[in-house]
Amino acid sequence: MEERSLQSEISSYIGKLLRDNFGKGPASVYVTIQKPYVTIYLKDFLAPMEKLLVGQNNKDKVEETRDLLMQELIPDIKATFRATAGLELNSLYYDWSLTNRSGMIIGVIQSDEELDPSVKDYQHKAALHEEIKKVSKQAEKIPEEVSSFKINDRTIVVERNGILVAIEKEMIRSGFGEQLRMAKRRLEKRLLHQLSLEKVLQLKVEDIFVDWDFDSDLSHIILIVKPES
Known part of the structure; x- marks a missing residue:
């Protein structure tokens, strides 16, 4: 199609x-x-x-x-x-x-296709990763790995691996995953909004979304930005 x-x-x-x-x-x-x-x-x-x-x-x-x-x-x-x-x-x-x-x-x-270089390499990527690490350190710990992709002129996807701390893993094992998700959403989004992301990206950030795969210790942050005129 x-x-x-x-x-x-x-x-x-x-x-x-x-x-x-x-x-x-x-x-x-x-x-x-x-x-x-x-x-x-x-x-x-x-x-x-x-x-x-x-x-x-x-x-x-x-x-x-x-x-x-x-x-x-x-x-x-x-x-x-x-x-x-x-x-x-x-x-x-x-x-x-x-x-x-x-x-x-x-x-x-599920795909074996290589990403287009323009998706992987975009302006201010390294600086954005540093800001994301700051938030992660404040909320839990510095991720073991950070990668990001600008999949269109409005959407940046940031992937973090290895961010959960011991107490969070214990909460998940004890059946408090949903409560943890809600608390982490509030905390991380508040911290992300406090960052100078717009100054780093030189773009207006219109929306921020965050979610986790607790089983894989993986998180995605999605930034919706205003395209350059």
């Missing part, structure tokens, strides 16, 4: 899936396929009841409910990608920016 048609089909599918399960779908769904990633950026995604809870400062309840629903939807999403797009998703991550009424779903595609 031609890439533009594929992106359009995925966009329609995700919009309908979220509308059917959340009661309201996003106004816009932006899909990018740049192996080994597929990113799905959601705009204007907040149901009326969620809006009420956010207004009452109950964001955690909204995120907890969304996380539960997404866990149920992940197998369907993976199966649909496999059947309609021929893409095998090894893993799927997601995060929300309730204040901006936006969201991000990112899939890691």
Whole structure:
């Protein structure tokens, strides 16, 4: 299938899936396929009841409910990608920016293809990695490895390996993974917003998303930036 048609089909599918399960779908769904990633950026995604809870400062309840629903939807999403797009998703991550009424779903595609050099090498990459290490050190520890890719003119994906500390691993083993995820989201996003990322990248940062694969001790940070004019 031609890439533009594929992106359009995925966009329609995700919009309908979220509308059917959340009661309201996003106004816009932006899909990018740049192996080994597929990113799905959601705009204007907040149901009326969620809006009420956010207004009452109950964001955690909204995120907890969304996380539960997404866990149920992940197998369907993976199966649909496999059947309609021929893409095998090894893993799927997601995060929300309730204040901006936006969201991000990112899939890691099983692929042996080499990344385009322009995706791996972009301006200010080394400086960005140093800032990410600062946040990681404050929140847990310096990652064993940091890599990043600018998969389009608006989206930077940062991957961190080896960031969990002993107490976090024990919480996960004890069944407190969801509570840990919620706490880490709040902490890391607050620290990321405090950084001078815009000065480092020389681009306006419009959205920040974070998620983890605790079993693999792996994390993804997704930055949505305003393209250079």
